Amino acid sequence: MKFVDGPNMGLDWLPFSFQKEPMDIAQDRSTKKIVLQSCSQLLKTTVLQSIAFNLMANDPCNFAFGSSSESEVKKFKDGKFLPAIETSSVLKPLVTDKNDKNAANNSKQTQMINGTFIYWLNLNTPGNLRGITTRVVLLDEVSTCEITDEGNPIKLAEARTSTFGSDSLVVVSSTPLYKDDLINAEYNLSDKRRYFITHICGHEYTFEWEQVAFEFKTLENGRAIPDSTTTRLICPHCNEEIDEHTRHQMIDGGRWIATNKEGEPGVVGYQISRMYSPLNTITEMVSKFADALYNFNLQTFYNNELGLPYEDEYQKELDILQLESLREDEFNLHNIPESTLGICISVDQQLDRNEASILGFDEKNIYVLGHEFFYGHDCTKIESTAWADLDKFCRQDFRTVDGRLVPTLAVFVDSSNGNATDTVKKFTARWAKYHPIKGSSSTTGDLFKTSTQAGYQLQILNVHDQKNTIRKLLNLMLSTEADNAPVKLRFSSTLPSDYFEQVSAEELKPAGGKLVWRLKKGQKRNEALDCLVYGMIAIVYAQSQLGTQPFRKLREHKVQESTKYNINKVEEPITKPEKKQTRRRTGMGSNWFGK
């Protein structure tokens, strides 16, 4: 039989040296589970298919193949699995014809001539894992599967084999995404086999990225990236350079060795990186590494090239005690820093209250000045006093410590609660500074985007992106690099006592094939985080409305207000004509400053 896709397309089905053991060990009845944590196109799919082909030909039984989505399952089935069978004179006659009326073939199952079935499972719909019984389940791309209320999809799939006891076999495979994701957790419970190679100097070890040496080159824009033409693979023991030919020979003569004695009995795990691939050179990997560094996308390099989970700044646990230390006594709603150029307010609507965060900003700081509650009976109704109180609050004059009036530039009001959409629409019609908003479920796209789909202007916000930014800024604020932050996120000590608990209430979790922010287990409230997200996007939005040099405009306005304040102190009536004149002079931005 032949490979039908990928780099080996058209070649005979001959496994690489490191693919053989995982295939063979599947036939060993003491093997309960095989875990394959690997970069793409190196270990997983070939091993999964080979195990399946062997079952079909030599050990017929029902088995199931599962992946992270319906399209992934279909891609595997129609793009790899069935076409490969077509190339084999042994396997082809075993499968019923898809047009055979007597066979029960559909998108969920394929029938064999001998009456056994292959079941095709979408692991993200746990419902379709019920009702089938198989001796073997083969799972791919489990890292992008989600643990739902119904449970861990791997465990649910495993449960399908329970009637077969020690005869059952589960193969779990994936490119890892991040530490302790579904594949990494499974690998950590296994005996953690690594592929050891022996250099001509006699030392046996594993290939690691640190053994790759290269020079850096400086680009025209001043940034330095690895120069792949200088790539050298170095033996960590004799320090000799290993050429491609020697690397291939070392791989051919390598062997798997378990590195975890505490692994669960019968659970074998394999992890391998592209440094072992006979299909690419180390130079090509360095070129990908340079690309990843340049694009700040090291996660992709770790996952897809090294076959390793990546722990980046988003996944680091935020320490609440450390966050608490960010509270500052020097400013709050009544002591707005003199440098403040504008105010934005963000509102989260709940049934019994509206919550609002008030953010002030200048070029280098975002001050979270306060977080206020407006209670009322049934806030889904515009008649609720919570809306009247909020209205009054937002329209007040915000003044700095020296008494200068700071313009309120935008008030973002969340309208994602379907029961309150109409109320938010009515409320935001009251003042030009009010904008109804809605968080997008998509993780890509613009930070804010005007939609008129509902018949009125609604700002659709990329909350995912903003949550990434907030997490980055918080990590930066807690690091020794705080002074180098492009903008400092600063918090008033007057914020509610559980403010930081709410701001750190979410974590990145895989869902539907991507990472999304979700409430951590045990956390219920995240309104403060939502308000911070909306408020920070409101600031970007307000700046975008002020033309190409928003800060210049805001500084000019600040000077005018300061002058006016001085005049105010001398003689009150002069201010009105002065104000009108000012408005005309400032041009397009003026409407944003005026009340």
Ligand SMILES: [Zn+2]
């Ligand atoms: Zn050596």
